[in-house]
Amino acid sequence: MSGVPTIKIQARDVRMDFSIADDRGRKQQISALQDFNLDIREGEFFTILGPSGCGKSTFLNVLAGLARKTGGSIDIDGQAASGINRHQGVVFQGYALFPWRNVLQNIEMGLEIRHVPRRERRQTAEHFLHLVGLDGFGHRYPHELSGGMRQRVAIARALAYSPSLLLMDEPFAALDAQTREILQSELLRIWEQHKTTIVFITHSLDEAIYLSDRMAVMTHRPGRIKSILEVPLARPRPAEIRHSPAFVQLREQAWDILRDEVAFASGHRQQPLAPITPSAPDYSLALRGFAL
Numbered sequence: 001m002s003g004v005p006t007i008k009i010q011a012r013d014v015r016m017d018f019s020i021a022d023d024r025g026r027k028q029q030i031s032a033l034q035d036f037n038l039d040i041r042e043g044e045f046f047t048i049l050g051p052s053g054c055g056k057s058t059f060l061n062v063l064a065g066l067a068r069k070t071g072g073s074i075d076i077d078g079q080a081a082s083g084i085n086r087h088q089g090v091v092f093q094g095y096a097l098f099p100w101r102n103v104l105q106n107i108e109m110g111l112e113i114r115h116v117p118r119r120e121r122r123q124t125a126e127h128f129l130h131l132v133g134l135d136g137f138g139h140r141y142p143h144e145l146s147g148g149m150r151q152r153v154a155i156a157r158a159l160a161y162s163p164s165l166l167l168m169d170e171p172f173a174a175l176d177a178q179t180r181e182i183l184q185s186e187l188l189r190i191w192e193q194h195k196t197t198i199v200f201i202t203h204s205l206d207e208a209i210y211l212s213d214r215m216a217v218m219t220h221r222p223g224r225i226k227s228i229l230e231v232p233l234a235r236p237r238p239a240e241i242r243h244s245p246a247f248v249q250l251r252e253q254a255w256d257i258l259r260d261e262v263a264f265a266s267g268h269r270q271q272p273l274a275p276i277t278p279s280a281p282d283y284s285l286a287l288r289g290f291a292l
């Protein structure tokens with residue numbers, strides 16, 4: 001066979017409208033996604049960037065089967081996606097661990113639902129506990145863990161039942177910078193072993209570049225794909241790659257595509273935007289919450 005990549009996810013003309021009530025209680029339609037077209041390849045690490053409120057989570061929720069789209073089609077592995085798919089794992093920003101279950105029991109959740117026998121469940125959970133660097137913490141409860149540890153558990157839980165597709169919605173957003181970098185490296189290390197297809201949402205250009213094979217930039221709402229950038233950085237990627245000229249150039253390129261969308265979404269369009277200067281990543285005014 002030639003080197004043509006297999007398409008894992010194909011989204012065509014996806015539309016998502018929401019009905020909301022305005023200040024006076026009158027019904028209004030808002031369009032979150034329109035003309036949304038995207039192909040994601042089997043085994044790739046694919047990141048979606050876009051201004052706040054442009055529809056990133058909406059797309060991920062539709063993909064996860066957690067929300068029903070208004071129009072268009074989404075195929076996963078060549079089949080129309082409908083409802084919650086047992087072959088995919090989802091990791092959200094807020095960890096979503098069960099507080100009454102210890103770490104191992106949390107990781108075993110998906111396997112229990114699949115009726116995997118107890119012994120095998122425990123072995124798999126311990127394997128992933130080890131992979132995310134939490135040996136010895138299996139009998140702790142979520143409230144006894146730091147935010148970074150809880151997020152590791154959430155990742156282990158999602159990976160434990162070998163999803164062929166992992167959907168991650170800003171999974172590291174709530175973490176401090178160091179923990180975030182460590183978990184990014186660990187996620188890459190695990191992904192390089194398992195080669196699950198990952199669709200990852202982030203507000204951080206650096207995170208997107210460091211992790212991805214390709215990254216998509218969305219327009220402001222109603223969101224659609226504005227541009228897709230290849231990230232041709234060699235793997236495995238050491239942490240210092242973030243300072244390489246190729247990395248910095250990619251960041252500038254992505255920011256050039258993103259900045260108008262962020263400015264529009266933030267209502268800052270008429271104001272001058274801060275220039276790209278990698279040594280002084282202080283675009284907070286124009287970015288409104290965008291982390292670089």
Ligand SMILES: Nc1ncnc2c1ncn2[C@@H]1O[C@H](COP(=O)(O)OP(=O)(O)OP(=O)(O)O)[C@@H](O)[C@H]1O
Nearest residue numbers: 018019020032051052053054055056057058059221
């Ligand atoms: N259940 C819902 N009901 C009504 N409106 C919704 C619903 N979910 C999302 N929206 C609206 O759809 C738009 C897209 O929201 P979404 O959460 O997908 O954006 P996002 O790009 O993920 O934003 P952020 O980066 O801030 O997380 C927003 O205007 C949001 O208010």
